[in-house]
Amino acid sequence: MKKLVFTAVLFAGCIFSTVFANAQTVKVGLERYFKNSPSISISDSLIKVSIGNGAKNAIGLGKSYVMKPISKSYYSIGKYYKTYNLAEKQLVHYIGNSCIPVLTDNGWTIYITTDSKISKNGMTKVATGANAVVLSVNGYNKFIVDGSASARVSTNNDVVNLTKSKYRGEIAMYVNNSTITPINFVDMEQYLYSVVPSEMPGSWSVEALKAQSVAARTYTTNSLGKHGVYDLCDTVHCQSYNGINNEYPNSTTAVQGTAGKRLYSNNKLIDAVYFSSDGGATLSSEDVWNNALPYLVGKKDNYEKDCKKWERIFTYTDLTNIASKKGYGVGTVSDLVAGYNENGVVTSLTFKGSVGSKTVTKEEIRSAFNVSADGSLSSRNFTITKSANGVTLTGKGYGHSCGMSQYGAKAMAEAGKNYIDILKFYYTGVEVK
Numbered sequence: 001m002k003k004l005v006f007t008a009v010l011f012a013g014c015i016f017s018t019v020f021a022n023a024q025t026v027k028v029g030l031e032r033y034f035k036n037s038p039s040i041s042i043s044d045s046l047i048k049v050s051i052g053n054g055a056k057n058a059i060g061l062g063k064s065y066v067m068k069p070i071s072k073s074y075y076s077i078g079k080y081y082k083t084y085n086l087a088e089k090q091l092v093h094y095i096g097n098s099c100i101p102v103l104t105d106n107g108w109t110i111y112i113t114t115d116s117k118i119s120k121n122g123m124t125k126v127a128t129g130a131n132a133v134v135l136s137v138n139g140y141n142k143f144i145v146d147g148s149a150s151a152r153v154s155t156n157n158d159v160v161n162l163t164k165s166k167y168r169g170e171i172a173m174y175v176n177n178s179t180i181t182p183i184n185f186v187d188m189e190q191y192l193y194s195v196v197p198s199e200m201p202g203s204w205s206v207e208a209l210k211a212q213s214v215a216a217r218t219y220t221t222n223s224l225g226k227h228g229v230y231d232l233c234d235t236v237h238c239q240s241y242n243g244i245n246n247e248y249p250n251s252t253t254a255v256q257g258t259a260g261k262r263l264y265s266n267n268k269l270i271d272a273v274y275f276s277s278d279g280g281a282t283l284s285s286e287d288v289w290n291n292a293l294p295y296l297v298g299k300k301d302n303y304e305k306d307c308k309k310w311e312r313i314f315t316y317t318d319l320t321n322i323a324s325k326k327g328y329g330v331g332t333v334s335d336l337v338a339g340y341n342e343n344g345v346v347t348s349l350t351f352k353g354s355v356g357s358k359t360v361t362k363e364e365i366r367s368a369f370n371v372s373a374d375g376s377l378s379s380r381n382f383t384i385t386k387s388a389n390g391v392t393l394t395g396k397g398y399g400h401s402c403g404m405s406q407y408g409a410k411a412m413a414e415a416g417k418n419y420i421d422i423l424k425f426y427y428t429g430v431e432v433k
Contacts, residue, residue, distance in 0.1 A: 025169075026191045026220060028184040028241055029230040033164045036179040039068035042153060042171075043161040049135070051105060052149030052172075057084055062137035067151065069175045070134040070144060074111035075123040081108040084143060094118060100134075101143040103151075111144065133173050133180070150174050152185070165243040168193075174229055183230045184243070192216055192255045193247045198240035199274075200406050202248025208409040209254035210419035214432060215404055218262040218272035254419075263423060264431045265295040272427065274404040277308040279381035279397025281343035282426065288363055288402040296402055297428040300343050303415060304408040307396040310378045315390035318372065323351045323358065325371040331355035336391050338384055345401065346380040363400060403427065 034040060042065045048056040059065075081087040087101040087108035097116035102109050111126070112118065132146040145151035150172040153160055160171045162182065169186035192213055196202070200212045216239060223238060224231045232238035263270045271293070278301050285296035314322075319333040330353025339348035349368065350359040360368050366377040382395030397405075404426035412422045420432050 024188040024221075025185055026188050026224070026232065027172075027230040028186060028191065029174075029227055029233045030162070030167070030171075030182045030184055031233045032235050032242070034162070035181050036176065037181070038179060039066050040171075040173060040180050040182055041066050041163050043163050044155050046156060047160075048154045048156075049103065049145060050152045050154075051103060051131075051145060051147030052152065054105075054147075054149075056154060057103060057108075059084060059135075061142055064137070066136045067133045067153075067173050067180065068136075069178050069180060070128055070132050071178065073114050073125065073127045075114060075116070075120050076102075076126045077110045077112065077123055079109060080104075080106050084108055088143075100141060103143065103145045103147065105147045111146075131173075131175055133175060145173075150183070159244065162243075165245045167243040184234075188217065188220060189255060189259060191220070191241065193252050194243055194245075195220075195239045195241050196255055197248040197251040198242055198246045200251070200409075202246075202251040204250070204410050205413035206250060206254050206257070207413035207417065207419045207422065208406075209251045210258050211404065211409045211413075211422040212274070212406065213251075213255045213258045214261050214263060214419065214423060215272040215274050217258070217260075218269060219274075221262060222269055222271055258419065261432055263295075263427055264433060265293075265427075265429060270295050270427060270430060272404070273400075273402055274406060274426075275399025275401060276405070277379070277397040277399065277407040278304055278401045278405040279307045279379050279395065280304060281345050281381060281401070282403070282405060283345060283380070283401040285402055287341070287345075287347060288400050295427045295430050298341070298343065298345070298402075299428075301405060301408050303411040303417075303425075304405055305411060306407060308378070308398045308407070310382075310395050310398075312369070312374065312377065312393045312395075313390065314372070314393070318390065319351065320353070322369060322372055323353060326368060328353075328358035329356060330358050335386075336384060338382075344381065346382060366400075 045063050046060045048058050050056045084101055090110055091099055097118045098113040099110050102111045128146050131150050133151050134141050134144045152170050152172045154170040160167050167184045168190045172183040174181050174183050195216050196212050226232055234241040263272050281300050282298050284298040286292040316333055323330050323333050328351055330351050332354040333351050335352040337350040338346045341347050346365055348359050348361050349365045350357050365380050370376045379395050379397035381397045382393045385392040409422045423432055
C-alpha cells in the first residue's frame, strides 16, 4: 500500500521534466533484513571495494566477507600505495606490531595501533571517521575502509550476495551509531524487476503487470530522496523490494515493455498511489488524506469482481475499550453509526457513548481500530450489522482505496483491457509517456 506524499507532487512539478535519462540510479535502504545491523556478510569470492563512487579495488581474499563499523585511534604511516596487495606487502616492515591496510581517499596506507612499540616518528595520529568499516575473512580483520563517503561493494557480474538476498548494482555500507544499514545503488529499471512482482503476483497478466510497472516507476521517481540518506526503503512503507530473489520472468517482461514510461497530469508527474483491492469502489484523495487531486477521483469499479472479503466482530465492551484507548471521551459505547458516499464506501464513523459522541473520517475510520487485537480495518467498504451485544462489520477490499486497485487491474486485464486502459481508468485524465 502506498501513502500519498503531497509535497512530492509539488516537488515533482518543479524539477522533473517529461524526459528522463535512460539510466537512473535508485538508492534503496535495505531495512527489511539489515536495518541497523552490527555487521553485514557478503557471500562472494571476488568483490570490488570503493569509497563512494571512487576507484574500485578488486579483492579476492576468501569465499565470504564480513563488514562492521569500527571506531578507533591509530597512527597512519603517511605513505600511500595503489593497491591492497602493495599495501599488504608493506606489513612485513611492522612485524610485532598490530597493523592493518587501510583504503582512504588518498589510496591505500597502513594504520598501526597506538599501543604498538614501534617509533611513531613521521606518523600521524588519526581517528577513524564516521564511515569507517573493517572487513574480515574467517574472523581475521584484513583491511579498513576509512573515507569521506560510505564504503561500497560491487562484483564483476554486478550482483552482490548479502546471504538473505542477492542485489543488482552496488551496496553501500551506511554507518550510523556503530551499526550498518546497507544501501543498494541500482538502476531504476532493474529495481522495478524486483518491485513489480513484490507488489503484484508475477504470475498475473502481463497487461496488469505493465500497469503496475508504470505506476511503480512513477511512484519511485516521485519518491527520490524520501528517506534522506537513501531514496526509498525496501518495505511496504515505500515499495516492497527483495532483490533478485523476487524477480519473475512475466513481470520482467512487463517492466521492459513499458521502459521509461510514467504517468503525468498537466505535464507533471502524478503521485501514483496504489493498493490491493477496492471492494467495488475507489476513493478520492481528499476522502483519504487532505488535498484534492484531479487524477485521484473516486469511482465505482465494476471490474473488480473477485474482491477480498473480511469480517470483524466487536462487542460494545470492545468498542468502549477502543474509544477509551483512542481518547475519544465518549464513555460507554452503545452504538456505531456509519455514513456512506454514493458508491457505498464509509466516509464517517460515529462512536456513540454515554457521555458524548465522536465522529472520525478519512483514514482514521480504519486506524481507529488499530488498538484492537486485529488492528486497523482492512478497508472502508463495509456494512454494519447490529445486535444486542455489539456489531459485526462485513467488508470487501484491502487498503486505502485511492488510486489503482491491483485486483481491479488484474480483472481489467482479464477482460481484455491493456495497461493504458487500466491506468487511465484508475488515474483520471492522465497521460502515459
